[in-house]
Structure formats: C-alpha cells, structure tokens
Amino acid sequence: MSLDTVVEDIRDEARARAEQIRSDADERAEGIVADAEADAEDILEERRQAVQRQIEQEREQTLSSAKLEAKQMRLEARRDVLEDVRETAEQRTASMEEGREELTRALLEDAATEFADDATVRVYGRADDEALITDILADYDDYEFAGERDCLGGVVVESDRSRVRVNNTFDSVLDDVWEDNLREVSSELFDER
Template sequence: MGLDKVVKDIMDKAEADSRDITAKAAAEAAEIKKSAEAEAKQIIAAENARAEQAISKMRQRELSSAKLDVKKAKLNSEKDVLAETHEAFVRQLSTLPREKKADLLQKLVKLAKKDIPQGKIFTNAADADLVKDSGYEYGGNVKCIGGIVVTSVDGSVNLDYTFDSILEDVWTSSMKPVSDILFGSR
C-alpha cells in the first residue's frame, strides 16, 4: 500500500497544482478582462468627446452660416429699399410741375452764370423752351430727367447741373444719413 499512498499523494498534488493553475489563469483572465473593459471605456469616452466636439463645431458653423445668411438677406433688403427710395426720387424729379421745374432751371442757370457767363446750354427736349431766355445759346438736347448742362464758348469748361448728376451727388453724400433714417443707426 505504500505505492498507493505515493500515487494518491502525487494525484492530490497534481490536483492541487491544477486548481492553483486554474485559479491563477482565472485571475489573469479576470485582470485582462478588467483591463480591456477599462481601455474600452477610455476609447468610448474619447470617441464620445471627439463626437461632441465635432457636433459642437458643426453647430457653431451652422449658426455662423445662418447668421451670415440673415445678415446677407437683411443687407439685400436694405439695398432694395434704398434702390426703391432712389427710384422714387427720380420719379418725383421726372414729374415736377412745370412751374417748379422752370424755377429750378432758372436757379441752375444763375448758378452756372457765375462760372460760365457765355456759352451753350443743353437740356432735355421737354425743357428746351424753359431755358430759351437763359442768355446762353441753345446747344441741343441731352438725355436727362431735367436740369442743364452748360459749356463755355471754347468748350474748355463743362458744367453738369442735370437733376441726374445732382441727385447722384446728393445721394452718394447722403447715403449714411438716409440709411440711418430708413434702418436706424448701427
């Protein structure tokens, strides 16, 4: 029976070693699993953070783009209103009563006489008879909504007092105040 005891001791020892190895392997597997889960959580957290950052940037871009679109639309609307206002001025000048137009033309002739005492006067065809007593030789018609163009005798000096050019000068110099009136100060 001594041999049976030795075999039994060897078997017991082998079983104990087997249990130890299995326990160590299970512990290592658990540690590997725990480490992998922690690493997976870090990867997921990092990816979530990147995704949130990308979403935030995308939202910011969309918001900026929307603000820019609104600003463009507002500016285009303001531009349209200014164009309509300008056209309204042109219509008003085009439809001035004859007496008012005659009075304005006389004032423009008087102003021109200061710089060009003698020369030729031009106006649109409808206003030609309103400048016949201007003291200038009638030079012909010019395309304009009203007003006069006066040229010196030698042609070296030319004054453009057409309503068109006066309106453009006034419009250009008054753009900011007109915008402020129409749209408020910015």
C-alpha cells in the same frame, strides 16, 4: 513510502499546481476583461464626447450660416427699399414743375462762372425742358441750346474754347445729395436712431 504514495503525492501536487495555474489564469483573465471593459468604456466616452463636439460644432455652423443668411436678406431688403426711395425721388424730380425754372436758372448760373465772357457756350438739357432752357438762355450772350441730354432736368454746359464741361443736371445734384445723406435716409427709414 510506497510508490503509490509518491505517485499520489505527485498527482496531488500536480492538481494543486494545476489549480493554482487555473486560479492565476482566471485572475489574469478577469484582469484582462476588466481592463478591456475599462478601455471600452473610455473609448465609448471619448466617442460620445467627439460626437457631442461634432454636433455642437455643426449646430454652431448652421446657426452662424442662418444668421449670415438672415443678415444678407435684411441687407437686400434694405437695398431694395433704398432703391425704391431713390427711384421715387428721381421720378418726382423729373416731373417737378414748381421750382423747376428757379433751379435750372441756379444750375446754369453756377455753371456759367466756369466760362469766359467771350466764349460761345453750348447748353444741353432734357428734351422736355428745351423751351424753358431757351427762355433762360435769352438772358445770356453767346449761350445756345445745343441739344438733348438724357437726364432728369438741369443743364450740361460746355465750350470748345475752354474745353470745360460742367454737369449741373438734376441727376448730378441728386447723386451728391443722395451720397451725402444716405446714412440719414437709411437711419430714418429703418429707425436706427
């Protein structure tokens, strides 16, 4: 074997070895690229899912906020309507003429049960009702009209001797009736039956 043949064999072997290394490197590079592409696809899918979850969460939050705002607006509108109904009831009560004397008498009679017969009792009422109250008080001994109260009607009755004050105004009766019947009024107004 000649030196040229040995050199040629070494070159062939080196070329084969280089080709094998290049082939192995290409395979490894293809594997790395494939892994990187798969990782990139996984990351992309995770990001898509995260974005989709965020979009869904924001949509739910926005929808929930809108529902809450709509509910608050409905409640405010109901409150406004109920306030209007209450104001109308107060205006009608204040301007009521038919039955005013009977109701005032009944409220005074109810209050009178709280006071001893020998007590001097002061009765207060609405300025417009002074003549009416004075006429009613003619039926009671030791009862006197003592002045005005800012109210829709009715009486406030008190005595120093018993230190009792009875508020039997139309306002207090309306307050009690309103509280006792608010649910029914609301159901009737907003058709919640």
